Amino acid sequence: MPNLSNEISNSIKDAYQKQQVLNISAGKTKQFYGRNINAKSLSLTEHAGIIEYEPTELYITARSGTPLAEIEQMVADHNQILPCEPPRFGDNATLGGTIACGLAGPRRVSAGNVRDCVLGTEIINGKGETLRFGGKVMKNVAGYDVSRLMCGALGTLGAIMSISIRLLPKPEKEETIAITIDCTTAIDKLNQWAKTPMPISASFYDGSELYIRLSSSESAIKACKKSIGGELINNHGSFWNGVKEQTHAFFKTDKPLWRISVPSNTRLLNINGDSVMEWNGALRWYSTNEDQKTVRTEAIKAGGHATLFKGGVTDQIFHPLPKVSFDLHKKLKQVFDPANILNPGKMFTEL
């Protein structure tokens, strides 16, 4: 696959001169995420290909348009995984989009967030300059951590050209057990277990059943199953895929879908509607018609924040930021994109 850095850089330089706003995208599988913007499309899909993969070094470097599926297959062939287990939300998902959205999957609790596995990036800023930050080694403290700043920035600070990602060995074995339990007990149990070294790599509570994925050696899993109890489930791979890709029945809803991030031990939120829980209780999904003020207030009370993930009519997708933080956001936007042409408004109206 070709290296289109020069072409993309020229497009951005051109847009910078003409003050032409751009909508940077690739596989378009996560277009629903963030605010709608009206701008000229700049697709990174063709800028694809794995640049470097050395299993013994535990990293992979690929261009932003590389399909996530291709990368996951490549590392799976060497018994490795992307630690953050990112959702694809469609066949065409790319590595660049994954980093720009910064959404982690079920393994978040044991293996970290998307930014935690980013080692380095090459970006093109809003003036068309190619910049490289970080590297491909895990320990690297030279300069400010700009590569991680790109995670979750929704392309508003630069077009991501390539990324180096840290990998982990695939667990020797994984099994999932289901326990019938009420919500409060589920929250208690999850937080108790998290205080033990048990190898819990994912959790999901659907309102009546708590699903726990254990990832370790066969013998360690056996020991943990005994202390947790519950029943083994079949086809657990497809179960977790359903949670990650939101094809699980809960997510098939016409109501607005809220993503609420709270401290894991937070009690049941006072929001009407259906809900499920991931990440040992630290991630709550609500399918609800409640107004955004109610949802956001509940999230704040719990010490968290709420994102209108899908659906709804509000223009405010992400939790509003305090002024001191938002002022810094605007200044950083200026640093990377002085003409305000890269995905302007995708995250917040003024960004």
Add this chain to the structure above:
Amino acid sequence: MPEPISTPDLANQFCKVVPKDAVLTRDEQLMPYECDALTAYRQLPRLALLPSSIEEIKAIVKICNEYQIPIVARGAGTSLSGGALPHKDGILLNLAKLSQILEIDTQNRTATVQPGVRNLAISEAAEPYGLYYAPDPSSQIACTIGGNIAENSGGVHCLKYGLTLHNILALKILTIEGEVLELGGKNLDSPGYDLLALMIGSEGMLGITLEVTVKLLPHPHDKKVMLAAFDDIQRAGDAVNGIISNGVIPAGLEMLDQLTIQATEMYCNPGYPSNAAAILICELDGFDEELETQVELVKEILNEHQAIEVRVAKDKQEAELLWLGRKASFPALGNLTPDYYCMDGTIPRKHLAHVLESISNLSKKHGLRVANVFHAGDGNLHPVILYDANISGELEIAEKLGGEILELCVTVGGTITGEHGVGVEKLNQMCVQFSEAEISTFHAIKAAFDEHELLNPGKAIPTLHRCAELGAMHVHQGKLPHPDLPRF
């Protein structure tokens, strides 16, 4: 610019907002602050201040902002890169008195602490609940969490448990304008840009840390410590790659070369095989049965790579003895030489043997001995250059040799600093690692937080002028150094 203020007048201003004995003015009071653990650089500040509350810090920063006085914040002063070196026109802000552990939240498994709390003190406070704070820089008994945030400190266990960055949930930061910026929370993500990641490792140049919330982990079920000796350093390097490519992530994987082995044997007698060219110390942790399987697998791999000896510690005492030599490496090397200079480059592991050989050649070229003791698992080298500062010109040779080692790390695709930070020490090598546009971006980020460059000015990011003077960057044609190398 405001009118310049005399130092006595400035001291009087501070005395209005903090107790008199917290304003240090005399040279003998300032001497303890003239350097951090990088003693080759020394500078007295105009004044040193010891606030004991957040309100006092706010009042100090307000005065500094008004009179445009540079501020260098300092924790325990254990930085190895001169990160806490005072500024000649500035004040030294000692945060050591802010040493309260504010909360241990056992349910959410977090600790909220003030910036002057020692790294180890967090784990000690969490111990009764069976929890601990994972990053363990070698100075953990003394270094403060505020300093760890500034440097994104690592340690021997970060291969498995991550750096400071991976273990911090929230920060309360005071901006130079005197506003409190709250980043993160006890939850696992935040809206907006990841300013938390940007702040960690920013060497005190973007804000002053007022409060830190860290993630606490349960202790591993059990751990095993092993030692393997090799008669060839290349084989030791290959064994490291062998372990990792077999799907094992040790909690720690350290290598010591012959000079270091001999030095530690003389110093504390940990019982290392003195005939070895290199030894590996490998700590594995996990659940009972899982751990047994891993120990057997690692033993097999070590033998495949022709280890001349493999030992597994039978009990806690033996495990501690195996770690003792590693942990005493630096003082042990200090016994061999009047002075030493510790470097901190990181490289992709596959280049280990090549880089060690090149370091040995550089050592011969410059006529100074170099010992190697390092975090082999994550490719983080600590070449230790032995020299004598009393011999005229030897410090300069050591610095030159060190600089060449760091440039070698960049050439093979690594970085000039893995965990010690740039500080004042590696400003020149920053010009090698980054292009003009990249360094300009760093300066612009700094200006977004601190327009007048009052927070730890002159550290971490070199001026473009400095880089141009060094000639390390071909700024005329916009060409990068080493244009043939892919850099990501």
